[in-house]
Amino acid sequence: MKHFSVLVLVVASMLAASSSRAQFRDVGLGAGIGFGGIIGATDDLANNQTKFLARAFVRANIVNGVQAELGAGLGRMAGVNAADATRGNKDGSLSVSQLVPVDARLLLSPFSFEGWNPYLYAGVGVVHYDMENVPGNADPAVKTQGWVPYAPGGLGLQFRLDDQTMFEMSGGYNYAFNDKLNAITSTSQPNGTKKDAYWNFLVGLSVAGESGSADRDGDGLTNREEKELGTDRNVADSDGDGLSDGEEVHTTKTNPRRADSDGDGLNDREEVVQHKTDANKSDTDGDALSDGEEVARHGTDPLKSDTDNDALNDGIEVNRTTTNPTKADTDGDGLADGQEVNQYKTDPLKADTDAGSVNDGKEVAAHSNPLNPSDDVPKKPEIKVEVGKAIVLDGIVFTTGSAVIDPQSEDVLVQAFNTLDQNSDVQVEIRGYTDNVGNRKANLRLSQRRADSVKAWLAKKGIAPSRMGTKGFGPDNSIADNSTQEGRQKNRRIEFFRAK
Known part of the structure; x- marks a missing residue:
């Protein structure tokens, strides 16, 4: 009992010390067999002999680190009667019992290592004994065969051979709950132990399938x-x-x-x-291109539906507009592809959509129509005239006393022409004026002829005469002081009056 109590304390302390790190190999249903020996652990016998023991078992995993085992064995326990041994009569007092232990055990692995696994075991069961050689001082009240309850406990080691096979070594103490295993009791042997027990050791193999939780x-x-x-x-x-x-x-x-x-x-x-x-x-970014297409074929960002930030998503650029989804301005005209498609309706693949010689970006900046080639040529300098108002055509000069236009007047006349040519709805009255020097009637006639000369010049350039009227006002409506040469020069003038 003393040996068993010590073993129980060791097993209990290791169970208490085991932590979540302890992992029994996660296996399914398994089985094994071991061979070894038995040595009696009782004072009833002296010279306890080592006898053969074989044991087979089946196991099942309960939780990680804990297994349940059912097993049965066959062995012998032998030794010389202790009392006779002191008298030297060893042969005549030999006790031999055949044992068939059957038990249920719990196995605990407190630690787990690569390739090997230590474990503890403890259990309960019954052992069948059959006396093959009864000693001389056997208790006559004890049957020569029967069943005895017992409790096994011990230690073992497993060494992994492959995923399913383990080489095992184990040893333990087996405590019987009565004194009948060798037919010598405390009654027939006063100095003997009151309970029988034996040690055992085994080596063998175990195999197991994997658990579903492995x-x-x-x-x-x-x-x-x-x-x-x-x-x-x-x-x-x-x-x-x-x-x-x-x-x-x-x-x-x-x-x-x-x-x-x-x-x-x-x-x-x-x-x-x-x-x-x-x-x-x-299509992570939802641009109608698969992520693989974006990465491998188009070089676009699969996380960004509009890689180049041009207001067209990548799928539209690839499949509809055939623009470059990684370049905001595919045709390099200064307008983003999205602006061209959505705002200006221009061709994002063609820098000059209307082929009028000015690219779309410049036309938009100049407020001309990028879809109309006729306005691509920049407007020539013109004179701005508001309806109902007159403006002096400053710089028109005539030969003194005549209606002949001086060549130096060309620049101003060209601007007047541009005004009428580039604004086909404009109609004007060309007004002639003189200073107050000389006869009034003569000045009225001179101013009329000069107005007519300007009209003739413009008509010759292509302006419809019907769009131009003329009138001479002579010295009337002066705009400067006629008493000075400078004032008289300003009063000798041609005006555009915009009638429409």
């Missing part, structure tokens, strides 16, 4: 989960996409049996790690 390939999925999913429990990354099956199921929610879950041309790891795209959505 993770053979270390990918974060149990064997049971892998079977349900159809993944390979021997390969951590069944589809070879660079993500373990467990990552795909628990983290990225992708298909662990398909390298490219969304079929966009990028494998799941490329999407998750490299491009940060959605591995379950073929």
Whole structure:
């Protein structure tokens, strides 16, 4: 009893000290067999002999670190009667019992190491004894065979040979709850122990299938989960996409049996790690281009629907306008592709949409129509005249006393022509004036002829005569002081009066 109590205390302390780090190998149903010996542990016998023991068992995992075991064995316990041994009569007092122990045990692995595994065991059971050689001082009240309850406890080591096979070594103490195993009792042997016991040691092999909760390939999925999913429990990354099956199921929610879950041309790891795209959505940014197309073919950003910020999304540029989705102004005309398509209706592939010699951007800046080639030639300098108002055509000079236009007047006359030519709806009255020197009637006639000369010049250039009227006012409506030469020069003038 003393030996058993010590062993129970050791086992209990190790059970209490074990922590969540303790991991018994996660296995399914298994079995094993061991061979070794028995040595009696009782004062009833002297010279306890080592006899053969064989034991077979089946095991099942309960939780990580704990297994249940059912086993049965066959062995012998032998020794010389202690009282006779002191008298030297060893042969005549030999006690031999055949033992058949049957028990249930719990195995605990307090620690886990690579390739090997220590464990403790304790249990309860019954042992059948059958006296093959009864000693001379056997208690006549004890039957030569029967069943005795007992409790085994001990230590063991497992060494991994492969995924299913372990080499095992174990040893323990087996405490019987009565004194009948060798037929010598405290009644027949006053100095003997009151309870029988024996030591045993075994070496052997155990095999076990994997538990459904095991993770053979270390990918974060149990064997049971892998079977349900159809993944390979021997390969951590069944589809070879660079993500373990467990990552795909628990983290990225992708298909662990398909390298490219969304079929966009990028494998799941490329999407998750490299491009940060959605591995379950073929078009992450919703621009009508798959993520794979954007990365491999177009060089666009699969996370940004409008890569070049031109107000056209990448899909429209590739499939509809055929513009460059990575260049905001495909034709280089100074207008973004989106402006051309949505605002100005110009061709984003053609810098000068109307082929009028000025590119679209310059036309927009100049407020001309980029769809009308006729306005591409810049307007010539003209004279701005408001309806109902007159403006002096400063710089028109005539030969003294005549209506002949001096050549130096050309620049001003050209501007007058431009005004009428570029504004076809304008109608004017050309007004002639003189200073107050000389006869009034003569000045009226001279001013009329000069107005007519200007009209004739413009008509000759192509302005319709019907758009121009003339009138001579002589010295009337002076705008300066006729008493000075400078004032008289200003009063000798031609005016445009815009009638329409």
